[in-house]
Amino acid sequence: MSITKVTRNYQITIPAEIRKALGIREGELLEVNIEGDRIVLRRFKRERKRLKLGRNVTPEEIEKSIEEGMMECMGS
Missing domain, CATH: 1.20.5 (Single alpha-helices involved in coiled-coils or other helix-helix interfaces)
Incomplete structure (x- = not known):
């Protein structure tokens, strides 16, 4: 399990092991959704x-x- 902190600007950092496992790169767009009490991030498809x-x-x-x-x- 990874833990991340919400900054005063309400930003979070995706932990390195998660970025590497999913191949997320700098500048990539992610779609943010709410599913129940969860925040779900998905790659944004253009x-x-x-x-x-x-x-x-x-x-x-x-x-x-x-x-x-x-x-x-x-x-x-």
């Missing part, structure tokens, strides 16, 4: 595709990605 760096991206691809992101934010 529905929209992400642009890959290291290749040429056309202005059309950028526009399309922006439009898809805006639609996702608006719930459409």
Whole structure:
């Protein structure tokens, strides 16, 4: 069992053995839910595709990605 402390900013640290076991990396997004009296963390799954760096991206691809992101934010 691992124990973590809530800071004055209401933040917690995920213990190293848990991060390693689940492969959680810095910058990764986690979804937080309540299940009864438990706080449950899950990897956040992005529905929209992400642009890959290291290749040429056309202005059309950028526009399309922006439009898809805006639609996702608006719930459409």
